[in-house]
Structures are given as structure tokens and as C-alpha cells.
Amino acid sequence: MPITYEMENTDNNSLAITLRPYRLSDAEDFLMYAGDERVTQFTRWNTLNSKEQALSYIKEFCIPHCYCKSICFNDRSIGFLFIKPYDEDNEKCRAEVGYVVAAEYWGRGIATRALKMAIIDVFKQFTDLVRLQAKVLIENKGSQRVLEKLGFQKEGLLRKYTIHRGTASDLFMYSLLSTDPMP
Numbered sequence: 001m002p003i004t005y006e007m008e009n010t011d012n013n014s015l016a017i018t019l020r021p022y023r024l025s026d027a028e029d030f031l032m033y034a035g036d037e038r039v040t041q042f043t044r045w046n047t048l049n050s051k052e053q054a055l056s057y058i059k060e061f062c063i064p065h066c067y068c069k070s071i072c073f074n075d076r077s078i079g080f081l082f083i084k085p086y087d088e089d090n091e092k093c094r095a096e097v098g099y100v101v102a103a104e105y106w107g108r109g110i111a112t113r114a115l116k117m118a119i120i121d122v123f124k125q126f127t128d129l130v131r132l133q134a135k136v137l138i139e140n141k142g143s144q145r146v147l148e149k150l151g152f153q154k155e156g157l158l159r160k161y162t163i164h165r166g167t168a169s170d171l172f173m174y175s176l177l178s179t180d181p182m183p
């Protein structure tokens with residue numbers, strides 16, 4: 001069942017952002033952002049360069065995933081979001097968050113609104129979940145701002161935590177608890 005959030009653009013026209021499961025027919029739209037170096041530079045994705053690669057990713061990662069949503073404008077995929085609760089019994093209290101928005105839609109509050117919808121939804125759906133966390137490259141200021149706007153706390157710096165594009169890189173760790181106030 002898709003979930004919808006009404007938002008207003010600067011002209012006060014009401015626009016509907018929807019979160020829904022991925023479909024194979026999203027492949028071309030998926031390639032629009034997963035094939036764009038401006039988007040992938042801060043992610044773990046290799047930049048895709050064909051519709052077939054997009055189709056495989058949707059088939060193998062998005063569709064089987066327990067919470068991977070297409071962020072849509074008028075049902076067209078313009079972004080990607082996942083929230084992955086850990087599987088182990090003693091780690092089910094936390095989940096990892098990730099998201100991207102197609103570059104032509106940046107700066108319109110879409111990631112913030114989509115993530116807010118998903119957060120409300122997952123805390124209802126996964127009853128053991130109390131903590132969401134996101135690890136962000138230190139140079140990724142836009143993503144840090146999205147998390148901060150939603151009330152995530154910056155917990156600290158994870159030094160040389162991941163290999164990003166061949167280089168050991170620092171990450172900031174952010175978290176939001178189910179009991180934290182969310183704007």
C-alpha cells in the first residue's frame with residue numbers, strides 16, 4: 001500500500017510525494033539517479049550505466065528487501081530509500097537508513113519528507129525497532145542536513161570506517177530513537 005505526503009512547492013501548488021515498493025517498470029527512472037555520478041558519489045553504489053543493470057538491482061536488491069521504497073512524484077520514481085533492521089535477535093532494536101533523490105529534484109525538501117514518512121511507518125511496522133542510524137561521509141553536507149532537520153543526533157566520527165572509492169574514509173554516525181522528538 002503506497003503512503004503519500006502532500007507537499008507544497010514554491011508556487012503553492014500541491015505535489016504528492018509517494019513511497020511505494022519498486023516495480024520492474026521503474027528501471028529507466030532508477031537509471032536516471034543510479035546512473036548519475038552527482039548522486040552516486042556519496043553512496044556505496046557504483047554508477048550504473050545501463051537499463052539492464054538497473055533492472056537487476058531492482059530485482060535482486062529492491063524487490064526482495066524488507067523496506068526499500070521508490071520515492072515517487074505522480075507515481076514516477078525520482079528517488080530511493082531503504083531502512084534495514086538488523087536480523088540478529090539481539091540487534092533488532094536498530095536499523096540502517098539510506099536514501100537518494102534524483103539531482104534535478106534536489107533542494108525541494110523531498111528527501112526530508114520521504115524519510116519522515118518512512119520513519120513513522122517503520123516504527124509502527126517493526127515493533128522491536130527503537131533506533132535508526134545513518135552513516136554519512138563527512139563531505140556530504142546535504143545528507144547531514146536532511147538528518148539534522150529530522151532530529152537525528154550526530155553521535156560522533158567513525159575514523160577510517162569504510163573504503164569509499166578506494167580510500168579509507170571517515171563517516172559521521174547519526175541516530176534517531178523512537179522516543180526522540182521529530183519536527
Ligand SMILES: CC(C)(COP(=O)(O)OP(=O)(O)OC[C@H]1O[C@@H](n2cnc3c(N)ncnc32)[C@H](O)[C@@H]1OP(=O)(O)O)[C@@H](O)C(=O)NCCC(=O)NCCS
Pocket residue numbers: 038039040042043098099100101102105106107108109110111112113134135136137140141142143145146
Ligand atoms: C542528500 C540528498 C538525498 C538530499 O535530497 P534533497 O531532496 O535535496 O534534500 P532536502 O531538500 O530535503 O534537504 C537538503 C538540505 O541540505 C541542504 N544542502 C544541500 N547541499 C548542501 C551543502 N553542500 N552544504 C550545506 N547544506 C546543503 C539544503 O539546503 C537543504 O537544507 P534546507 O532545507 O535547510 O535548505 C540528495 O542530495 C542526494 O541524493 N545526494 C546524493 C546521494 C546521497 O548523498 N545520499 C545520502 C547518502 S548518506
